[in-house]
Amino acid sequence: MRIKHLATLVAAAIVTSSFQLPALAQDMAAEDATPALTQAQARTADRLIDAALEDDLAWDILESLTTEVGPRLGGSPAEARARDWGAAKLKALGFKNVRIETFEMPYWERVSETAEIVAPYTQQLKVTALGNSVATPEGGVTAEVVRFRTLPELQDAPLEGFEGKIIFVDEVMTRTQDGSGYGWAVAKRSGAANEAARRGAVAALIRSAGTSAVRTPHTGMMRYAEDVTPVPIAALSNPDADMLVRVMKRADAPVKVKVDLSVMTKTEVQSGNVIGEIPGKTDDIILVGGHLDSWDLGTGAVDDGAGVAITTAAAKLVGDLRGKPTRTIRVIMWGSEEVGLLGAQAYAAAHADELDRHVLASESDFGAGKVWQFRTGFAEDALPKAEVYQKALRRLGVGPGSNDASGGPDVGPLRMSGVPVFSLYQDGSDYFDLHHTMEDTLDKVDLESLRQNVAAWAAAIYIASELEGDYRAKTETP
């Protein structure tokens, strides 16, 4: 697709919009009054949306990251290249205080992964090792497969009788708009391995924790419990899980599978968060971003190049307004999210002494589907402010949501420390067809949906910067 760089032109056209001084209406908005934007601010938010809906910057950022860097596993040399890319991109776009905040981490990398049914029929199976899985012994393991329809079925099974077997958890993930199907599907990643280990099995297989109908198995991190001797674990694509089920149904003899996984680990490598800012009139911070690392199988387009591109492009649009924003807009490209929220933890630790100046935080990390809901994680008495956002976003088809937003995985530690959050919920109906698979590539992203995201984020960032008052419980902010 050939994209003209309209965004700059459009941004120029709205540069006459500006950050307004607090107007009389807002000055009068004491704590017991209804919060609101001034008319001028409302117009600016609306023009930001107009501009974003013709924005090509997000697409260009996303194309650049996925094409020039590609897959960028947390802790890998590719992720280091992505950090350099991110810092250069933020500088080129005019962000200030651009820096890379590094941290150390352990490293895991897949080397090779194959599986096949060897008896009573032979069939190649498409598999992928789960992150952190141990390798199989050299040459792989071959054993009879025992199938469980769900993780709880395995958990309820006796501890005896599965020695030397391969445990197969066939649980199917449910497709949902809000991604909630993933929440419980993902439990089998660690669960299957640990339950298999407790039963003396030699390996575990799971049906992918993804909804894809094609032969692209779905990876993701798992953790061994402290009480087990780790056994290797891999995911089958949905069609390959179907094949294994059919073979087990038709076979009149035990079904044996060979699994051969090879991995490489290092005890300490470097990762980091990339940060840039649009300095405000105050030190108060609006923190937005996506995560820079990706799984190795695809090129990290929807997970989470899109989040990086959307939030960077949206912040850039706000930064292009005349004058300084009231609050500082900090854009962060989180490092090593996939492998354990390591960038999130590092940031929360390094910035512990300024967390009280984080007015709002949010991450875009759910692909490039259209935003359909604005959820909050505000103190109860700040909830009327949510209506200001919802009013501005309504033209984009974004409706009101509950007050239980997580804000995104990387802002979890901040939220736990009392930082208010919001979530621009994206339509994730198709997200788990792509997420954590080799199909996570740019061609799956829809330009119009990407623009709608930028529009919602630009408006939200602007409002977060300009709307008076904060979102914390009053007891926390006397």
Next chain:
Amino acid sequence: MRIKHLATLVAAAIVTSSFQLPALAQDMAAEDATPALTQAQARTADRLIDAALEDDLAWDILESLTTEVGPRLGGSPAEARARDWGAAKLKALGFKNVRIETFEMPYWERVSETAEIVAPYTQQLKVTALGNSVATPEGGVTAEVVRFRTLPELQDAPLEGFEGKIIFVDEVMTRTQDGSGYGWAVAKRSGAANEAARRGAVAALIRSAGTSAVRTPHTGMMRYAEDVTPVPIAALSNPDADMLVRVMKRADAPVKVKVDLSVMTKTEVQSGNVIGEIPGKTDDIILVGGHLDSWDLGTGAVDDGAGVAITTAAAKLVGDLRGKPTRTIRVIMWGSEEVGLLGAQAYAAAHADELDRHVLASESDFGAGKVWQFRTGFAEDALPKAEVYQKALRRLGVGPGSNDASGGPDVGPLRMSGVPVFSLYQDGSDYFDLHHTMEDTLDKVDLESLRQNVAAWAAAIYIASELEGDYRAKTETP
């Protein structure tokens, strides 16, 4: 999916239908009269359709073949297992004169295939070698890529200036219902390799001759021209071709790709056609079938396990009618279609002396999409008979078609020898998302569409067996 074996029950319910003796109405249908079924025959055709629409035999055959045999490349040991499977299946279903007619052939097999962009960015590319491609030199070839948007663009390019390069033909295949997009897309398979060879290139790459939006490159046979020194050729998946295009667009330096293909060949292996019959009252033959071999990447569900299953199940339904059909119904599972119509050629040669007794021939080889059109390859003066078929098939949504039917690839040599043919055209809109890729698996087949195919075939086979008169030009059948 759990399938009950209803087909046998349903067939039993219609066993009271039977092959009618030529009735008065048909006796009266002299050559100058309108051909027609008797009322009883029309009712039988209709009941066959009713039965087929609840048929599970086709699904069971297809599940059995794809699950118990799996991929079955022409000439491979797996294809030999498929022949044994086919003969056993036909015998178990009650077909007579079941036999395997073997022939010798040369053999080609893929061993390994990788490609990556190595400069100025690094990206893994999903590729697959085209059938009959030579290998790259040990360790692969690395060279600058030169892109052509279409095959004719390459054909028009000068013969000088491409020495040592990798030629990339980026032509996009057009999605069509009738599969006609494949007809011209496929020319680039041999064309790109031969044009590259004539220009001293070290390898050729093509965008897959398929419509899939996922990273599953599309294989298929190619042939070197006699005047060239063969260069290796592989296909990129559509998303990977997109990636290569993006890299070429964004790069400010030559784009280099490494291609590493390894293949194995043998001069002579065995293949064969599997044949079974429902003997008729006469020696006249209605020849139907699908091809048994498949490409190695998937499990040959839509190409062409479906055709094998549909025609076998349809013939079985007709065979379950009371009494003998008028004509002999011969079911053939063609061998080594993909690698050059070798079974077709072997059959035409071996049966040359009985081709005049082949009243009609047809192959089902276009997946499992619903039949939407009945096309013929009849002599002009036999065309009124097409209306008898169309009338019976109309309730299935099958409309009239032209008189240029090929009858399917494996009946080509028969058609060339004067055997009339028909084609039950299937909706192929999605066929080339699956065909010749690793996604050609059972889970992509829709049961209701499969049943509709069986229904159309059962009716067509029955009519072909019972309708008086033939389909040849009068000069050929005096």
